[in-house]
Amino acid sequence: MTAPLHDARRGTSAARLPDTQQSMRRRNLSRVMHTVAAHGPLSRAAVASRIGLTRAAVSTLVDELIRSGLLAELGPERPGKVGRPGSALAVSARGPVGIGAEVGVDHLAVCAVDLRGETRARAVRPARNRGRAAVPVLEELSLLVDRVCAEARQAGLSPAGLAVAVPGLVARDTRTVVRAPNLGWHDIDLTPLLSTDLPLTVDNEANFGALAELWLGEESPEDFLHVSAEIGIGAALVVDGQVLRGAHGFAGELGHMPVRPQGAPCPCGGRGCLEQYAGEEAVLRAAGLDPGEDRVGLLAERADAGDKAVRKALRGAGTALGIALTGAVNLLDPRAVVLGGALSRLAPWLLPAVEEELKERTAGRACGVTVSRLGPDGPLLGAAHSVARAVLDDPAAISRAE
Structure with missing residues (x-):
């Protein structure tokens, strides 16, 4: 079992090393x-070869x-290799x-x-959070966190940290949601x-979704614009x-970019925002459909069946999204645009108008515009992986609990 604290008394006398040696x-x-x-299982010799250190140092x-x-x-490594087989190393499952x-x-x-990138426990609960006070929402979330942590501990795992994705503006280097319309x-x-x-x-949530795409996506470039499109965009x-966060941490509010300056009012206080024309609820309204439990699934089913009203609504949403993306692409010149979130399931009918x-x-x-294979799971996976990768980035901060 591990604990998210570094005990300098254990292992080498790292705490007594000079700063330069400690950092190295x-x-x-x-x-x-x-x-x-990334590449295991590997022997010590293979690790030394990959990172350019001596085998003794790696050991x-x-x-x-x-x-x-x-x-x-x-x-021992698999048979068939020349020389004395080394012991294969892997990231611990516990x-x-x-x-x-x-x-x-x-x-x-x-x-x-876990540190291997595998999801070891998961809990999801439908909840109507629009307009609810933060206290009851976060109380429910805390119960889910406790459940997942308990399941992880039963499997011999130790939670190293908690990262929370929210659909709103978060002040840079804080835990404060400034505004979530x-x-x-x-x-x-x-x-x-x-x-x-x-x-x-x-x-x-869009930042965590982008990080998930960077870490888990198939051949994602180092420079791209990630769009997380659901009820909000x-x-x-x-x-x-690296995610470009802006001076205050508010970069990326594509959903509140006006595509029709005198258009429909938005909860953010503006008018004609992209979310009012390309968000889930906007597409449902345009298609004349009532919201259900699986809104995107309903839209995909109707569009696939050739429903003209739904296809027209999706084309309109794609046009609005394309207009907003044009402004972002002209300003930022990304190498690619990646469409994620729940609306990625509607890509066959959205993308022609976007492109x-x-x-x-x-x-x-x-x-080019590509579709994320992570879909609506991107923000949640990005949040969890951000904690796991922080351990990989600084494993010296983790030590075995006494």
Whole structure:
């Protein structure tokens, strides 16, 4: 079992090392962990070859990571290799896990992801959160977090932290939701409202969705614009593998970009915002359908069956989304646009109009639009993986609990 605290008394006398040696050791521990996580099982010799350290140096690092419960030895490598077989190393199946949580307009979700990237526990609850006070919503979320953490601990895992994805603006380097129009929240600090002792991170759901696409997507570039489209529409720009957050942490509010300046009023206070024409509820209204439990599923079913009203509504949504994306593409010049979130299931009927608008309106070279395979799970997975990857980035902060 592991604990999310580093005990400097254990392992090497790292606390007595000079800062430069301490920093180098921490970086090398991280390099070993990332290498085994990405390419394992590997022998010590294979790890040393990949990261350019001596086998002796790698063995010392590996021994420390094994003592900390982060790596495990699987036994001799597969037969057939020349020379004496080394012991294969893998990321431990009984180490830390990242806990990710999501507050959606119509649901709450929590999952636990281990250092191998596998989801080990998950809980989802439908919830009508629009207009609800933050306190009861976060009380329900805390219960789900407790359930997932208990399930993880029963499997010999140790929660290393909690990251919460919310559909709103989060002040940079804080846990405060400044504004979430689709929830009706303003200036809500989640810290005292979540009953957890875990280290806490809060971020916009589109940012976590973009990180999930970067880490888990198929051949995602290092530079792309990720669109998370559901009831609300958010976006995140990834540049050189990092999310561009803006001066206050508010970058990416694509859903509140006006596409019809004198159009329908929006909960944000503006008029003609993209969400009023391309969000789930807007498409349902345009198609003349009543909201149900599986709104996107209903739209996809009707569109696939050739329902003219639904297809017209989806084309209108695609046109509005294409107009908004054109402004973003002209300003930011991303290498690609990735459509995620629940509306990614409607891509066959949305994309033709999106691509048409991009082709006609983009000043330079129009970038391609792809569809995320993560769909609506992106923000939740991105939140959980952000905690797990923080352990890989600094494994020295984790030690075996006494």
